[in-house]
Amino acid sequence: MSSSKSNNAAASEKCLSLDNINPQFIELEYAVRGPLVIRAGQIEKELQQGVKKPFDQVIRANIGDCHAMGQKPITFLRQLLALTMDTTLFDSPDYPEDVKKRARIILDGCQGQSVGSYTDSAGIEVIRRQVADFIAKRDGAPCNYEDIYLTGGASPGIKSILSLVRAKVNGKRPGVMVPIPQYPLYSATISEYAMNRVGYYLNEDKNWSLEIPELERAFNESRKTTEPRALVVINPGNPTGQVLTRENIVDVIKFAHKHKLLLLADEVYQANIYAPNSKFYSFKSVAYEMGSPYREMELCSFMSTSKGYLGECGIRGGYMEVINMCPQVKAMLTKSITASLCSTTAGQVAVSALVYPPEKGEPSYEQYIAEKAAVLDALKERAELVYKTFNSFEGFKVNVVQGAMYAFPQIIIPPKAIAAAKAKNMAPDTFYAFELLESTGICIVSGSGFGQREGTYHFRTTILPQTDQLKIMLDKFQTFHAEFMKKYK
Amino acid sequence: MSSSKSNNAAASEKCLSLDNINPQFIELEYAVRGPLVIRAGQIEKELQQGVKKPFDQVIRANIGDCHAMGQKPITFLRQLLALTMDTTLFDSPDYPEDVKKRARIILDGCQGQSVGSYTDSAGIEVIRRQVADFIAKRDGAPCNYEDIYLTGGASPGIKSILSLVRAKVNGKRPGVMVPIPQYPLYSATISEYAMNRVGYYLNEDKNWSLEIPELERAFNESRKTTEPRALVVINPGNPTGQVLTRENIVDVIKFAHKHKLLLLADEVYQANIYAPNSKFYSFKSVAYEMGSPYREMELCSFMSTSKGYLGECGIRGGYMEVINMCPQVKAMLTKSITASLCSTTAGQVAVSALVYPPEKGEPSYEQYIAEKAAVLDALKERAELVYKTFNSFEGFKVNVVQGAMYAFPQIIIPPKAIAAAKAKNMAPDTFYAFELLESTGICIVSGSGFGQREGTYHFRTTILPQTDQLKIMLDKFQTFHAEFMKKYK
Numbered sequence: 001m002s003s004s005k006s007n008n009a010a011a012s013e014k015c016l017s018l019d020n021i022n023p024q025f026i027e028l029e030y031a032v033r034g035p036l037v038i039r040a041g042q043i044e045k046e047l048q049q050g051v052k053k054p055f056d057q058v059i060r061a062n063i064g065d066c067h068a069m070g071q072k073p074i075t076f077l078r079q080l081l082a083l084t085m086d087t088t089l090f091d092s093p094d095y096p097e098d099v100k101k102r103a104r105i106i107l108d109g110c111q112g113q114s115v116g117s118y119t120d121s122a123g124i125e126v127i128r129r130q131v132a133d134f135i136a137k138r139d140g141a142p143c144n145y146e147d148i149y150l151t152g153g154a155s156p157g158i159k160s161i162l163s164l165v166r167a168k169v170n171g172k173r174p175g176v177m178v179p180i181p182q183y184p185l186y187s188a189t190i191s192e193y194a195m196n197r198v199g200y201y202l203n204e205d206k207n208w209s210l211e212i213p214e215l216e217r218a219f220n221e222s223r224k225t226t227e228p229r230a231l232v233v234i235n236p237g238n239p240t241g242q243v244l245t246r247e248n249i250v251d252v253i254k255f256a257h258k259h260k261l262l263l264l265a266d267e268v269y270q271a272n273i274y275a276p277n278s279k280f281y282s283f284k285s286v287a288y289e290m291g292s293p294y295r296e297m298e299l300c301s302f303m304s305t306s307k308g309y310l311g312e313c314g315i316r317g318g319y320m321e322v323i324n325m326c327p328q329v330k331a332m333l334t335k336s337i338t339a340s341l342c343s344t345t346a347g348q349v350a351v352s353a354l355v356y357p358p359e360k361g362e363p364s365y366e367q368y369i370a371e372k373a374a375v376l377d378a379l380k381e382r383a384e385l386v387y388k389t390f391n392s393f394e395g396f397k398v399n400v401v402q403g404a405m406y407a408f409p410q411i412i413i414p415p416k417a418i419a420a421a422k423a424k425n426m427a428p429d430t431f432y433a434f435e436l437l438e439s440t441g442i443c444i445v446s447g448s449g450f451g452q453r454e455g456t457y458h459f460r461t462t463i464l465p466q467t468d469q470l471k472i473m474l475d476k477f478q479t480f481h482a483e484f485m486k487k488y489k
Numbered sequence: 490m491s492s493s494k495s496n497n498a499a500a501s502e503k504c505l506s507l508d509n510i511n512p513q514f515i516e517l518e519y520a521v522r523g524p525l526v527i528r529a530g531q532i533e534k535e536l537q538q539g540v541k542k543p544f545d546q547v548i549r550a551n552i553g554d555c556h557a558m559g560q561k562p563i564t565f566l567r568q569l570l571a572l573t574m575d576t577t578l579f580d581s582p583d584y585p586e587d588v589k590k591r592a593r594i595i596l597d598g599c600q601g602q603s604v605g606s607y608t609d610s611a612g613i614e615v616i617r618r619q620v621a622d623f624i625a626k627r628d629g630a631p632c633n634y635e636d637i638y639l640t641g642g643a644s645p646g647i648k649s650i651l652s653l654v655r656a657k658v659n660g661k662r663p664g665v666m667v668p669i670p671q672y673p674l675y676s677a678t679i680s681e682y683a684m685n686r687v688g689y690y691l692n693e694d695k696n697w698s699l700e701i702p703e704l705e706r707a708f709n710e711s712r713k714t715t716e717p718r719a720l721v722v723i724n725p726g727n728p729t730g731q732v733l734t735r736e737n738i739v740d741v742i743k744f745a746h747k748h749k750l751l752l753l754a755d756e757v758y759q760a761n762i763y764a765p766n767s768k769f770y771s772f773k774s775v776a777y778e779m780g781s782p783y784r785e786m787e788l789c790s791f792m793s794t795s796k797g798y799l800g801e802c803g804i805r806g807g808y809m810e811v812i813n814m815c816p817q818v819k820a821m822l823t824k825s826i827t828a829s830l831c832s833t834t835a836g837q838v839a840v841s842a843l844v845y846p847p848e849k850g851e852p853s854y855e856q857y858i859a860e861k862a863a864v865l866d867a868l869k870e871r872a873e874l875v876y877k878t879f880n881s882f883e884g885f886k887v888n889v890v891q892g893a894m895y896a897f898p899q900i901i902i903p904p905k906a907i908a909a910a911k912a913k914n915m916a917p918d919t920f921y922a923f924e925l926l927e928s929t930g931i932c933i934v935s936g937s938g939f940g941q942r943e944g945t946y947h948f949r950t951t952i953l954p955q956t957d958q959l960k961i962m963l964d965k966f967q968t969f970h971a972e973f974m975k976k977y978k
């Protein structure tokens with residue numbers, strides 16, 4: 001008792017304690033880096049220290065981190081980065097002329113011709129123009145570079161738009177509609193900003209399709225306590241791997257228009273489409289083709305260099321396109337970004353590499369195309385492999401991985417395992433994931449981190465381990481699962 | 490009237506309008522990139538389009554953006570960046586072995602040995618350890634790498650700590666004590682987070698010294714409406730250029746301890762000391778030497794690659810050291826950062842270059858030392874030049890630039906000019922700054938952007954234009970000022 005007293009005394013010496021800090025920090029959760037991942041890190045250290053385990057390495061299938069899993073960077077992008085960093089390389093014969101040309105254009109767009117200068121808050125103008133050209137070409141619709149903001153990965157762009165809608169309306173907390181399951185950046189940010197999350201379920205039985213009656217249900221039920229302001233759609237989906245059809249996007253746009261919801265289209269996986277019948281449609285292009293009044297709707301879409309075939313997560317490159325926003329509101333958005341000065345120039349250069357790659361006839365073209373295809377082909381192969389393998393597991397229900405970088409299988413967890421989980425004060429799927437980690441070294445994220453229908457259990461795995469690694473992983477997984485089922489059935 | 494009606498109709502079609510977005514976005518101001526700077530950008534475009542002006546270029550003395558003003562990057566840092574980006578350069582004989590060694594250490598610390606992987610949210614461990622070694626050596630006091638967070642410039646670190654203390658206490662809004670004048674990131678963030686700014690005046694008559702009675706006054710007066718939680722000290726000062734004495738720091742630490750304020754020490758200019766009698770003391774080292782209970786106080790300090798002799802603003806590198814924080818609170822801080830994944834690896838590499846430079850005997854050492862000295866010597870020369878020149882202007886009151894990168898002179902603005910400003914609905918110092926910009930192309934920031942005593946007028950200029958440029962600038966400034974005084978006296 002005296003020790004607890006002196007503990008309290010020590011704690012009361014501190015300026016900050018759990019009961020007087022920002023309560024939203026306590027509320028927020030980000031499962032992709034939660035307790036399972038922390039434990040995986042500990043296990044890695046234990047292995048290094050020579051602790052004996054039934055495996056010799058941790059396989060990090062928890063996070064969409066391409067290079068960490070052995071994906072090779074695209075040479076063109078890395079050369080462009082190196083040239084803008086060390087300009088003596090302009091004299092090197094090892095760097096192709098088309099890359100030099102592009103590096104020169106970027107440096108000419110920097111104050112003092114150095115990537116060491118702060119850029120405009122929205123990014124280097126010439127790169128914003130390159131993005132606008134890329135989007136215009138992709139969509140067959142006009143794109144104004146002034147609608148483009150370069151961001152350090154997609155995350156800060158998403159956060160600044162969510163922060164913009166963070167205002168009580170009619171005394172009610174603002175609500176943000178997000179899919180269930182969702183990418184946890186959304187739930188974490190909504191918590192951090194003290195907004196209300198309005199979840200709408202994706203239909204697992206129809207390959208995670210997004211259905212309008214469910215959107216209406218979620219919207220209407222939330223109205224008592226919340227003023228819904230924004231609708232988040234992730235397409236292709238994380239963690240679900242679904243790709244929306246064009247008809248579906250039309251319906252979603254009509255829904256958002258009807259209810260005056262700001263549409264946030266998270267399209268970071270737009271280059272990751274694997275299913276033969278799936279195709280990526282941008283919300284921008286569909287709204288444009290629908291004509292008035294949809295063409296004039298406010299729409300924010302997000303893109304990243306972390307995904308696709310670049311997989312440059314650590315560099316932190318991304319952009320958002322913000323269209324049809326009231327100019328005064330847009331000025332406020334811009335102002336809010338200026339205080340943080342600018343996003344990293346390395347990320348901005350990576351965005352340039354994404355949207356303005358080598359063109360046919362240029363010296364880097366063939367290698368660029370070959371490297372890009374190699375990455376995308378391997379992802380496609382692995383998307384199919386993961387689907388097929390999990391589909392053969394007892395008690396697994398798994399949808400085709402149409403796009404993105406994940407599978408999100410449902411597991412029927414036997415009652416005895418549910419009881420064992422309860423005894424450990426764990427959600428059943430978290431229990432499953434911990435058992436898997438401790439006995440195989442495979443790190444996945446349990447479904448509760450993304451959201452799932454009550455009483456169902458899932459996990460998310462990436463499809464990123466290199467194919468030979470992935471095969472080993474799936475073998476181990478299969479053995480583990482069979483034993484788990486035997487033990488708890 | 491019908492047009493205003495249809496305007497309203499159009500506006501009401503929008504999801505977002507000024508009256509339903511985050512009100513804090515409307516409140517916040519960031520003068521370093523405010524209307525003067527926007528006008529400077531327009532003038533640059535006008536000059537490009539051939540519009541005739543009494544000058545042929547804009548001199549951007551508004552922002553501490555070193556490379557933009559012609560400062561050269563440090564070769565060692567850029568080589569380190571290029572090597573980590575394009576690993577084929579390891580085969581190049583043009584890259585010295587000590588740089589290769591350092592690049593190898595960093596890559597070995599990255600998942601998949603690629604800077605394209607996400608890092609731990611707090612940054613690459615090996616670089617955090619390098620930072621800890623650097624601080625320990627600087628301070629002669631222990632430093633634990635687990636207290637180090639790598640951040641994208643100092644700004645995001647500052648914002649996350651301010652966000653942490655953002656909790657109402659006893660029903661009162663949290664208050665943050667900041668100097669007047671201050672660096673506007675603080676006022677902007679305090680607005681954005683709906684906290685209260687508690688300003689304490691620096692004493693202009695004593696070279697912007699920080700005085701305890703004034704801290705007490707500000708603290709006590711704020712208590713009616715506010716719960717002060719944190720105290721920000723900028724040392725060396727921006728915009729003031731003052732360097733605190735050790736005695737002064739001792740007193741500030743005692744004050745913070747007495748009132749249980751979280752100390753935020755913004756020490757990004759620690760390498761920028763020019764006055765012969767000035768020396769940089771870190772808050773950490775002073776608190777450590779003071780012994781208990783000060784040694785156990787919570788303290789956050791911030792550092793950046795944007796300032797000092799690197800001047801790498803665009804790369805976005807920085808770190809914060811957070812000591813003595815309650816472990817549970819620190820866990821919440823870490824958690825809040827994880828959702829944004831990580832800071833850019835390019836910035837992390839730049840931090841490594843800052844804290845682990847070439848050592849005596851290594852191949853890059855001589856060049857590194859020479860380049861570093863060249864930058865610092867030039868800054869010192871310009872600090873003196875700016876002080877001496879402004880000191881000779883009629884109606885100017887200017888303090889010695891002891892450190893950092895700015896001068897913040899007071900101008901006695903004649904009543905006629907004040908009237909002219911009023912007629913234009915402008916603050917008198919903003920009026921002065923606009924007149925200067927339009928007639929000379931020199932872009933400075935008026936004192937109101939930083940805060941100043943009522944009835945006094947200031948502006949901030951950087952000392953960053955290269956010395957020949959700076960001389961031209963000061964000449965033009967002198968002519969302008971003489972004419973301004975003639976016109977309005």
Ligand SMILES: Cc1ncc(COP(=O)(O)O)c(C=O)c1O
Nearest residue numbers: 064153154155183238268304306
């Ligand atoms: C759907 C989705 N949106 C956004 C992001 C953010 O990634 P980044 O900030 O690296 O661009 C991710 C990352 O996994 C994601 O899956």
Ligand SMILES: Cc1ncc(COP(=O)(O)O)c(C=O)c1O
Nearest residue numbers: 553642643644672727757793795
């Ligand atoms: C006092 C002070 N703190 C922090 C910063 C933030 O700079 P950065 O985010 O580039 O590190 C600045 C930039 O000018 C500054 O002057």
